[in-house]
Structures are given as C-alpha cells and as structure tokens.
Amino acid sequence: MPLTQEDVRGIADYARIALEGDELAQMTDYLNDAVAMLEPVLAYNLPDVDPTFHPIGDLSNVMRADALAPERDLTLAAALGNAASTRGENFRVPSILGEGEE
C-alpha cells in the first residue's frame, strides 16, 4: 500500500525535518518510488541466512585506558566555536519544557 501524505508528514516529524510548500507531495512521490525500487530485497528475508551488519566480522568493542588524553581534548573555545548561539560556557537553546506547538 503506497505511503500517503499523512504517513510522510509523520516520518518527517520523526526525522525532525519540516516539509514546506510542495515538499510534502514531492517527498511522498519520491518515497513511494524509492520503496518500490527496494522491493527486490524482500526476497532475501530467508530464515536460514544470518544477517551481516558489518563488513568486518567478529568486531569486538574497543576499550582504552581510563586516562585523560589532554592532547585530544577540544578546548572550550573550539567546542563552542562552531555553535550559532552560546552563553558563557554553554550552548544556548530555546526552551525545552512547555513547548506547545506542533
């Protein structure tokens, strides 16, 4: 069953990307085309085949010594330098609590 514009609006909300103007209709068409293109992969839902999530098998988690590595630390200025809005030593954001819209 094809995706409706209402479905796509829900996906866009989940992805935190606002769709404006013609974008909702265009994105609905695109997603339906793309999902149709993916159809052949469904034939591979085979019970006796294990999935491969990563090209390097038997990966194990990499741990390092629990020690400071000052040469790798970002300075506060570097960490804040790319932010659009800061206050003192912090990133500045709009209110999180009480947001009522959408």
Next chain:
Amino acid sequence: MPQSYDTLSAEQIAAGVRDGAFLAVEVARAALEAVEAREPEVQAFIQVTPELALAAAERIDAARAAGETLPPLAGVPLAIKDNMNLEGTRTTCASRMLESYESPYTATCAARMLKAGCLPIGKANMDEFAFGSSTDTSAFHPTNNPWDLTRVPGGSSGGSAAAVAAGMVPLALGSDTGGSIRQPAALCGVVGMKPTYGAVSRYGVVAFGSSLDQVGPFGRTVADVAAAMDALVAGGRDPYDSTSQEVAPSFAAAARGEGAVPVAGRRVGLVPAFMEAEGLTPEVRAGVERAAAALDAAGAELVEVDLPHVDAAIAAYYVIGPAEAFSNLARFDGIRYGYQEPGCTSLARQSALSRAHGFGAEAKRRQLLGAYLLSSGVYDRYYYAAQKARTLITADYARAFEQVDVILMPATPHAAFRHGEISDPTAMYLSDMYTISLNIAGNGGISVPVGLGESSGLPMAAQLVAPAFADERLIAFAAAVERGVGGAFAAGVGSPEGAVVPVPGSASVLGVAPAFAGKGGELA
C-alpha cells in the same frame, strides 16, 4: 625549458623536490597558478588554501636545506574532499548546514598525507554529504567534467576527480560509500581506488554510512595512487577508528611489479551477466574488453565467474545506506554546530526548521527514506532482508575468489552524462550499479582508465576487484592494465580529428584533459 607542472606525476614531483631540481615552494606556486587558470571553468574546489600549501612547502624546503631526509611525497600538491576535517579550513560537506563549520581537528587520512609531505591545495567539491553521483547536489556550485564542461564529473567525490583530471593536483583524497571514488574516477579518466573497508581510518571524516564509508586516493597514474595508499596506511591502525586495521605499506612495490602479486599466471574473473547487463553502453563494454586483452597479454588467464546475488546490491544499499545516514545525520540539530534557524521559540521547532533549511533536497530524501525504513514494523521487513542479502553477496565474492585472483568489470554503465540529464533520483542511483556491491561486501576496488570511448570521445574505465585486504593486487593488476592500454592518456596530443590518442608506454604523460593541458602552472 619550462616544464608544464601537469605533465609531472606525484612521484616525479617528489623526486624533483628531493633531488633539488625545484623547490617545494615552486611546486606550490605552480599548483596555485594551475588552479587560478583552470578553476573558473572546472570549479572543483569549495575552498582553496594557498597559505596552508605555501607554509607546508616552506617547511619542506627548510627541512631539505637542513639536510633532513624528506618524506616520500614531499612537495606533492593534494586536494582533500570537503567531508574531511583539516585544521585551518572549513569542512562544509558541500552543505548550507556546515557552510561556516571550522574544522576543530584534522582527520587521520589528511594528517597522514600531510605527514608524507603533501601540500594541501584546497577542499574539493562533492555531492552534499556525499549523497549523489554527479556533484550537482553541492549546495554551492556544480563541478564541470574537465573533458567536457557541459557534463558532470560524477560523484560524490567529483571535485577530487576533476581537480586531478584538470591537472590542478596530481593527487586527491575522496570517500566511497557506494562508488563515490570509483565512479567519478571513471568519468574523469583518472585512477581511483576504494580500499577494503577498514584499511584507511575514517576518523575525522563526516560519516554517511558507517558500515560502508571508506577513504581512498585519486591520481593520474596507478603508481601515484599506490604511493598515496602507502602514505594512508603508514603508521598502522588508527586507535581513533575502532574499525581501522593494520595494513602493510606494500602498494608502491606492487605498482613496480614487485612483491607477491605478479600478474602472469594469475586468474582474472569476468562476470558474463555484468557484461550483458541492460544499460551498459557498447563503448564501456569495449573498454572493459581492452582491459581484459591487456591482462591476457600480460599472461593472466581469463575465467568466467558468477555473482548470483549481486542483483540485490542496489536495493540492499538503498536500505542500509539511508538507514545509517539517517542515524548519522541526526546530530545536525543546529545546536552545537551547523545552521541554526533564527527566532525559534521551541527546541523542536528550531531543530525541524534548521534541518529543513540547512539540508538540500537529496539529503532530505535520503534521511526520510532512512527514517521510514527504521520505523516500527518496516524495520523488520527491509533492514533484516538487506543485511541477509549482504551475507549472500559477501559469500558470492568469497566463492568467486576461490577460482580467481581478481575480478574485472565495468566501473560505470556509461560515460559522463550532462548536467541535469538524469533528473529522477531513483534513476541516478543506477549510476552506481557496478560499484555498490563492494561497499556492501567491504572488499576493495579500483577504477582504471582504458582510453576514450569510440562514440562519446569521453574517458572509459574498467574496475578491478580483489578479496578483502588484498588491495595490493588491485594496484598490480591496474598497473598491468595501464601499461597494456598504452599508458595514461596523452595530454593535449591530438589526432587530425582532434581526439586525444593514447601514447604507448608513456606513463609519464598524464591524463590531463586536453583543454587544460599546459594551461597555467610551470616549473623551471
């Protein structure tokens, strides 16, 4: 007599600097002059970095004057794809989202090339966040194919490929998630290599598909690409990338025909279904056949092999790639870095509008596709199926490599297309039909030029594929193809009809697109 900078390979430049034939600073100036002369038409760069290039060159000249031993690529100009962090530059990913993002540190791949003595000439244009096969999705400007400015250079590493093909730099770095090194290399007539996943560190490269992304080099000769590979793996595994693996720096030796990988007596696989595929143009097929003939003449045995599940690669890729991209690009919320929509009173609204206005159309499409594929109920059907297809594709390659040492196939189905010629996004995805299965399986591939197409007059390429972590084989076999098809293209050597003809055995005469050969940038 002054020598055009673009007729020199990376190896020749490094040797000239080492031997005192010219200074690194003179090379840097020649490169910057070449950029100034050719960039208005090609537009391969997002940012040109003369101060960084000249400072690096001065350090090399001072080291030589002090009697120090120079590193292997001392004085070689380099372009770096703009998804790689380099201190002193912006890293934009060709996106409005990161238009003013200053690199806080340097990616391992870039650091290793600089340690090897390369001069950073600039940050190369790309498809936005590496989503694309044309470089037309760059938020800043398209890049033009140096062989025909009305055509695309391929993508996503189109700026890197075009900068090399136009003779602005002999070496460039790109990244390849579904073909983003090999496809633009093929369309621009240069050599481009995607090593095995894990061979080159991804630390400091903006992530697209974390189980698919791999960094690799572009060059005009196989030997130059080999020298760059040695630099990228020197220093061993990178502790900052948990998937990075130890790889021996044996590539330059393989290019010289040394080491454990002679071509004579080895078996080369051809996949009949690939050579008869719908959409493969006759001139690309003829180019791959020239490569096969070259390997046959070098003493290799040609054998047919079958990769029965590779048909599923594109569908599997467009599940796995967007799913991973959606997860990776969730970090761009406009708070810590990136575009922030002004005047928003709620965090959710700020995030949704920052992402709506920071990302371009294709970046939004891929993320929404990923979001859908990872949603409840859908995830089980598509994501698991794609990862099971991945198991079968990987097994196909393993079976084929029991019979053959390398596999020879097309790199792309067709020559460079015109800007705007492929407007349907899902049709564009087929441009990677021959490259994508390697990102799924993880093993390496190289695109090597095989002359010009008889109907288009544009560069043609063949792709060689090796088992995982046998990447030195790619170099050895690509070098044999390069020798066999008559060396790299001759710069500006025209036939009476104006076509560029290959000059046999002239590996030092490089594949600079004829319109740009000798234009700006001379060395004494």
